[in-house]
Amino acid sequence: NAGVMQNPRHLVRRRGQEARLRCSPMKGHSHVYWYRQLPEEGLKFMVYLQKENIIDESGMPKERFSAEFPKEGPSILRIQQVVRGDSAAYFCASSPTGGPVNTEAFFGQGTRLTVV
Amino acid sequence: AQSVTQLDSHVSVSEGTPVLLRCNYSSSYSPSLFWYVQHPNKGLQLLLKYTSAATLVKGINGFEAEFKKSETSFHLTKPSAHMSDAAEYFCVAPDSNYQLIWGAGTKLIIKP
Secondary structure: OOOOEEEOOEEEEOOOOOEEEEEEOOOOOOEEEEEEEOOOOOEEEEEEEEOOEEEEOOOOOOOOEEEEOOOOOOEEEEEOOOOHHHOEEEEEEEEOOOOOOOOOOEEOOOEEEEEO | OOEEEEOOOEEEEEOOOOEEEOEEEEOOOOOOEEEEEEOOOOOEEEEEEEOOOOOEEEOHHHOEEEEEOOOOEEEEEEOOOOHHHOEEEEEEEEOOOOOEEEOOOEEEEEEO
16 A cells, blocks of 8 residues: 655746646555745645535635645645745645544655755 | 744754654644655655654654654654665654744755
8 A cells, every 4th residue: 555645756946837746545544744844844744625615725725725635646835936935745634534633644655845 | 824843954963873854843723743855866755753642653664753742843863874774854743734844954964
């Protein structure tokens, strides 16, 4: 059973370009969470999705950021018109049910976004 | 609001000596607490989880943590450090059923 797969592992974008980060949850997991880790900081919650639904996006910036988890395929975190401050590691986690408090959430290896 | 404070950004110990990584929390949510480990260029791995069943929690790789409600602490310990323990460790508390609040991390350095 493969773990949570994120790709790409590293992504370099110029200011103003779009960044697309993909996350394939573990088999059988229908709950996905995205976190952002800025340098020298812990992870910060961004968004919680179930298949075809955004449950909580309270941690996501109101502009330029969007997330989806379609019925088929991976979850996508999309950042439009990237700026230098978007440079960070973005982690995806998945769990089979509920949330990471009651069931273990498994994390991917992260995508390290660098905006130049 | 929930908060998690890891008291040391870096901890350096010699191989074979004890490890202590300190964590204090404030939480009005259910007292579940976690420690995660992040090895260089690797993903995050759950080290151990406290869920109020027992105050002393044993995790993987010989690590354990003790929940002390009176001190609002959840320090991570290991009797004898190995070189392979060099990594960054995160103390984590829930803010809801699905939101996790992360400490800033402690980098553990193992000296030969």
